Amino acid sequence: MPFIEEFLVRWPETQVEASFTDRMVDLLDEGFDLAIRFSGIPPDSRLVSRVLARDRYLLVASSDYVLRNGQPNDLSELAKHTCLAFSSRGYRQRWRFSDPTGNWNTVPIQCRLRIDSGEALHNGIMRGLGIALMPYFLVSEEVQSGSFVHILPSVMTEEIEIRCIYPSKRLLEPRVRRFIDLLATGLKL
Incomplete structure (x- = not known):
């Protein structure tokens, strides 16, 4: 807008x-x-x-979600958390991350909610429903203000x-x- x-x-x-x-x-x-x-x-x-x-994805959650559930310490711990993902007409967002050797791996997640709207996904994060993988520019203000927490900031995500x-x-x-x-x-x- x-x-x-x-x-x-x-x-x-x-x-x-x-x-x-x-x-x-x-x-x-x-x-x-x-x-x-x-x-x-x-x-x-x-x-x-x-x-x-060009932008990068960030793993983010609301500060409220993190207070209630903690943060994963590594990618393997994502499976223990509630995750939110984008999904639209047969396309399901894959959560891919680079390992220390530069190889890209898809990480399995427990996705309780898949949404076909970036705005609705953003609202789900804001309401503390879980961790999501979002483009930086869509969550940068919330991360800078502290209302969203950047989860695993040292992990390399895909470019968008x-x-x-x-x-x-x-x-x-x-x-x-x-x-x-x-x-x-x-x-x-």
Whole structure:
């Protein structure tokens, strides 16, 4: 929303219709000018994909959850904790971490709640429902304020690409180009 707000202030003659859904939409069939997506973008020759920023996942829990349940001391202890994960239309978030040798391993978790909305997942963390793996930019304010605790900060997590997906450049309207440029400038992580 902060980007949309800034866009509307800069270009008051422009109208925005936004859909905040975490499902994979078909931009062309559903009439969207652009979509913001996180990693794992399936190839579609009808679309252009531009990386706006790169980020890392953080393991986080609310300070209340940590007070009630403690923190895991290593990845193997995650199985003893309640975890929350993102899941949408057949996609289930994998919790992958790098070991000291640089090999990536998926860690099994006890997931009591899978949610298809990043906002709902964020709210679940805030309410103390468990530990979640979230992009840094979505939880940075809470981690800095102390309301969220960064769990196992020395563990290396996967990088995530924040991408803008849009139809062919030749069909790109100037208002869409301005919004993409605003996002690219504002998402410097």
